[in-house]
Amino acid sequence: MTSGPTDRYTRTAIALHWLLGLAMLGSFCVGLYMSDLPLSPQRLKLFNWHKWAGITILALSALRLLWRLTHRPPADLAMPAWQQRAAHLTHRALYLLFFAVPLVGWAYSSAAGFPVVVFGVLPLPDFVAPDKALAEAIKPLHGYLAYTLAALVLVHVGAALKHQFIDHDGLLARMWPARS
Amino acid sequence: MKTYLAVSAIAVAAAFAGPACAQQLVPAGSEIAFTSKQMGVPVDGKFRKFDAQVAFDPKKPEAAKIGFTIDLASVSLGAAETEAEIAKGDWFDTKKFPQATFQSASVKAAGPGKFEVAGKLTIKGASQNVVVPVTLAQAGANTTASGAFVIKRLDFKIGDGDWKDTSMVANDVQVKFKLALTGVGAL
Numbered sequence: 001m002t003s004g005p006t007d008r009y010t011r012t013a014i015a016l017h018w019l020l021g022l023a024m025l026g027s028f029c030v031g032l033y034m035s036d037l038p039l040s041p042q043r044l045k046l047f048n049w050h051k052w053a054g055i056t057i058l059a060l061s062a063l064r065l066l067w068r069l070t071h072r073p074p075a076d077l078a079m080p081a082w083q084q085r086a087a088h089l090t091h092r093a094l095y096l097l098f099f100a101v102p103l104v105g106w107a108y109s110s111a112a113g114f115p116v117v118v119f120g121v122l123p124l125p126d127f128v129a130p131d132k133a134l135a136e137a138i139k140p141l142h143g144y145l146a147y148t149l150a151a152l153v154l155v156h157v158g159a160a161l162k163h164q165f166i167d168h169d170g171l172l173a174r175m176w177p178a179r180s
Numbered sequence: 181m182k183t184y185l186a187v188s189a190i191a192v193a194a195a196f197a198g199p200a201c202a203q204q205l206v207p208a209g210s211e212i213a214f215t216s217k218q219m220g221v222p223v224d225g226k227f228r229k230f231d232a233q234v235a236f237d238p239k240k241p242e243a244a245k246i247g248f249t250i251d252l253a254s255v256s257l258g259a260a261e262t263e264a265e266i267a268k269g270d271w272f273d274t275k276k277f278p279q280a281t282f283q284s285a286s287v288k289a290a291g292p293g294k295f296e297v298a299g300k301l302t303i304k305g306a307s308q309n310v311v312v313p314v315t316l317a318q319a320g321a322n323t324t325a326s327g328a329f330v331i332k333r334l335d336f337k338i339g340d341g342d343w344k345d346t347s348m349v350a351n352d353v354q355v356k357f358k359l360a361l362t363g364v365g366a367l
Contacts, residue, residue: 039265041348048219113223113258120220130258 007074008174016064017175020057020098021153027053028150035143051109051116054102055124061098068095074174079167083159090155097149104142111135203234206322209360212250216333217350223262229254232359238316238367241287241295248282252303270341277304285309293317293367303336316367323364328356 009017027050034046076084109116110126112135117123128134163171213226229251236244253274257263267274284299290313297312314327332351333339339349 039261041342041345044218044348048221114221117220123220132258 009073010067010071012067013064013071013073014175014177016060016067018177020060020064023053023057023060024098024149024153027057028146031143031146048120051105052118054105055116055118058099058102058106061095061102064098065095077163077169077171079169087159090152090159094149094152094156097145097152101142101145101149104138104145108135108138108142111138203236203361203363205232205234206360206362209322209324209358211356211358213356215354215356217352219348223257225255225257227251227254228256232361234361234364236287236361237365239365241289244284244287244297246282246284246287246297246299248280250280252278252280270343271338273304280304282310301331304338306336308335316364318364318367321362323361324358325361326356326358328354330354 008014030046030050030053034043034050037043037046076087079087106116106124107128110128111131113130113132115123115126128138160172160175163169207230210230210232211226212230213224215222215224217223227250231249233245233247236246252272253267255263255266255272257266266272269276280301280303282299282301284297286298288296288298290296293316295314295316297314299310299312300307301310302308308331310329310331312327312329314325317324317326330352333349333353334344334346334351338353343349
């Protein structure tokens with residue numbers, strides 16, 4: 001590491017970043033696995049866990065957005081202008097999808113006639129009325145958006161690794177949980 | 181023996197001829213629905229085919245006889261996948277037990293337009309005594325009997341095997357009914 005960072009993300013931002021990263025990775029994998037399962041208690045359990053995780057991600061993302069809007073992140077490191085633009089664009093798209101993926105999933109669940117009851121105790125309102133045709137139309141959209149989010153996460157991770165191992169510019173340390 | 185037959189014949193004739201058995205179910209205005217909870221999520225279902233045999237005079241509720249048959253294969257759950265599942269052996273086992281039945285044992289008045297019907301509910305070969313509160317409302321020639329009660333699904337082995345776990349599918353199932361009848365005497 002040639003130049004150590006002088007500026008880090010806030011502890012809250014770092015905690016939300018890694019927590020949500022893990023939660024989204026887990027939900028994505030469960031989502032991929034569960035969709036082809038035959039009807040069984042296992043499938044029912046995974047679907048509900050996936051929904052609870054999705055609502056938790058949605059709520060924490062709202063908190064994260066609020067935090068991001070009220071706390072200035074570290075200034076951009078020196079890099080070509082196109083990379084800066086690409087980084088900002090990717091971050092915007094990621095934030096958009098943090099909301100779009102769970103909201104569309106929630107809408108699908110409501111349309112399919114299964115209201116979301118968070119942790120089995122907190123019933124959420126249906127903002128879409130039960131409607132089979134609508135459910136079938138929404139279902140693939142939830143998947144496409146999740147795949148787009150996964151692709152952007154790969155771009156994000158790839159870029160971070162490039163900064164760490166090729167540019168050696170200390171970018172990753174700004175978001176690393178422990179100060180090295 | 182002859183006397184016995186004669187008495188029986190009179191009793192049967194009386195039962196069928198009296199005004200007490202002129203009640204007819206109007207399927208179009210009737211509904212039998214249920215709600216179960218899967219990990220806290222209410223899932224509604226209903227039956228499309230059922231019939232009732234009602235001999236009921238509001239003036240003499242204690243003489244009433246109320247019977248029900250529900251065609252379990254006519255269940256509607258809003259999703260073909262769950263309807264196929266519920267016909268299986270762990271659930272309704274509709275091949276072996278095509279119908280659920282209810283037969284009243286006693287009917288008691290419980291306030292204006294309200295009655296308590298006690299009887300035997302049989303599903304999947306298992307019988308349980310249930311008490312069903314019924315409210316009657318009359319409009320013109322039609323009488324609507326409605327009510328709700330709770331059954332425990334495991335009492336009838338509904339959701340056996342892998343599905344026994346009540347933290348997945350709650351044991352309590354709410355049953356709601358609305359029956360439109362013609363020929364019921366004024367309350």
